[in-house]
Amino acid sequence: MESINDAALLDVLGQVPALCPDFGGAVLATRDGLVLAAIGDYRGDTPAACAASLSVHLQDDLQPLASGDTEAVLNEVLIFGDATLWYLSRLTAGHLLLLCSRQTVHVGAVRLAGQTTAMRLNRWLIPG
Amino acid sequence: MTRYLEIQARGVAQWLSEPAASPAQQVFWGLLQMPRSAPLVPAELAGRFGLEVADFSRALFELNRGHALQVTERARDHTEHFVYDFALLCADLRQLATDTPQLVLTCDDGLCLAQQGLPEDVCLQQAALCHHGASQEFPCVLPLHLGERVLRLCSPGTIDATNTALLRLARRLIGLQQLTGLDV
Numbered sequence: 001m002e003s004i005n006d007a008a009l010l011d012v013l014g015q016v017p018a019l020c021p022d023f024g025g026a027v028l029a030t031r032d033g034l035v036l037a038a039i040g041d042y043r044g045d046t047p048a049a050c051a052a053s054l055s056v057h058l059q060d061d062l063q064p065l066a067s068g069d070t071e072a073v074l075n076e077v078l079i080f081g082d083a084t085l086w087y088l089s090r091l092t093a094g095h096l097l098l099l100c101s102r103q104t105v106h107v108g109a110v111r112l113a114g115q116t117t118a119m120r121l122n123r124w125l126i127p128g
Numbered sequence: 129m130t131r132y133l134e135i136q137a138r139g140v141a142q143w144l145s146e147p148a149a150s151p152a153q154q155v156f157w158g159l160l161q162m163p164r165s166a167p168l169v170p171a172e173l174a175g176r177f178g179l180e181v182a183d184f185s186r187a188l189f190e191l192n193r194g195h196a197l198q199v200t201e202r203a204r205d206h207t208e209h210f211v212y213d214f215a216l217l218c219a220d221l222r223q224l225a226t227d228t229p230q231l232v233l234t235c236d237d238g239l240c241l242a243q244q245g246l247p248e249d250v251c252l253q254q255a256a257l258c259h260h261g262a263s264q265e266f267p268c269v270l271p272l273h274l275g276e277r278v279l280r281l282c283s284p285g286t287i288d289a290t291n292t293a294l295l296r297l298a299r300r301l302i303g304l305q306q307l308t309g310l311d312v
Contacts, residue, residue, distance in 0.1 A: 018213045019304070105248045108239030108255070109214055112304065119308040 005124050009037040012120045016040075016099065019113035024084070024100035027051060028121060031094035042100065051098035054088055078111060080104050087114040092125040132165035132203045133173075133188070139196025140298050141289035144272045151179050151187040156196060161302055163210060165203040209296045210303035217242050217300050223293035228285035232266070233297075234258055236278045258282035274301050 009028055016039065017023040025042030029035060033052030035045060042048075059074055066072040079086040087099040087110050097118050101110045135156060143156040158177045159166055166173060174184035191197035217233075225231045225244040232251055233241045238259030243251045257263040258280050270281040270289075279301060281287060288294070 015307075018215075021214045105251055106214070106240055106242060107252070108233075108235035108237065108241035109217075111237065111239060112235060112241065113214075116304060116307050 004036065004126060006037065008124045009121060010039070012117060012124070013037050013039045016113060016117055019109075019116060020099060020101050021106040021109050022102040024102045026097070026099045026117070028091075029096045029098065031055070031096065036095065040100075042098070047098060048096075051088060051096040054098075055090065055096055076111070076114070078107065085110050087111060089114050089118045091118055092122045092127050095121075095125055097121060129201065131168045132200050133159055133168055134165050134198045134200045134204060135159045135191075135295070136196055136198060136290075137292050137295040138290050139191060139194070140272070140294045141270055141287070142194055142196055143191075144274070144298065145270065147273050151177075151183045152190040154179065155184065155187040156191055159197070160298060163207045164205050165200065167203070168199060206299060209299040210306065212300050212304035212307065214242070217297065218244075220293045220297040220300060224281075224288065224291050224297065226288070226291075228268075228283045228287065230284055231287070232258065232282045234280045234282065241279065254282060272298060272301070274298065275305060277301075277305065 013026050013028060016026045023040060025038070025040035025047060027035060027038040027042040027047040029048035029051045031052060033049040035048040038044070038047065055074065058077060059072055062072040075090050077088040083102060083104065085101040085104045085107060089097045091097055097114065099110065099114050139156050143153050146153070148154050148157040154177050170181050170184055174181045177184065179187070188197065221231055221233060221242050221244045230245040232243045232246060232254050234255040235241045238256045240251050240255035246254070254263065254266050258266055258269050262269045266282045266284050268283045268285065268287055270287050272279045272281060
């Protein structure tokens with residue numbers, strides 16, 4: 001059985017603080033909410049579980065609004081809090097990347113940081 | 129004696145404002161992505177940029193005439209300018225904002241990548257507006273065609289096209305794209 005290169009994932013995540021303004025934390029989670037790698041304030045089980053829950057619920061809640069018989073696929077989501085910005089992205093095999101930035105002005109920088117990190121992580125993730 | 133090609137900040141505004149189509153644009157874009165000054169070996173560089181030597185030579189002349197390129201006797205290393213770090217990008221923008229107190233750099237999705245001197249609500253609004261071109265409040269919009277991406281530098285005043293921070297900014301954004309390992 002192939003295994004995921006944990007060190008490589010952590011190395012990619014480790015570069016997020018330089019890319020993301022006012023970086024809070026980042027977690028790479030499986031679709032069922034298990035931690036694959038995490039840095040900053042998002043170490044521990046809770047952020048990974050939140051990422052999975054968010055992904056499932058947003059998808060379910062938006063499904064009735066999807067046109068025709070198509071499935072509402074959420075590839076990227078940006079969520080604005082009072083002073084927090086979250087970026088959620090779906091990666092290879094349904095894995096999830098959740099980033100947190102403690103500011104809401106530089107939205108484009110957060111999205112670019114998320115997109116860049118997602119592309120780099122995808123190289124190390126095994127397709128389902 | 130080997131001579132080297134050194135692109136100048138002025139070329140960023142001049143040659144990145146549209147997608148690279150002409151030989152001069154191709155050469156500027158190619159040189160911009162190189163981490164060190166390119167030795168002036170026309171046949172080698174022409175091949176690298178997919179041009180005939182005659183077209184390459186004409187492109188060099190055109191770039192030089194527009195002050196987008198200098199021929200120097202000493203090579204320079206720009207590797208550190210390709211390091212993308214959000215804090216460094218903001219520092220470049222601050223240096224670029226010495227003539228105009230307000231600047232917004234927008235992504236191709238109309239979101240604010242970095243800004244200088246703006247309150248949040250104005251910044252988000254102007255980033256979205258400038259994505260579609262100049263606005264009344266921000267009449268100066270400088271598009272930066274960086275491979276697949278088109279970023280825009282927007283200001284209520286003028287943008288100093290000769291400021292070396294503009295060149296560093298472009299290199300840093302290329303550095304970000306190079307992180308993904310995709311061609312820019």
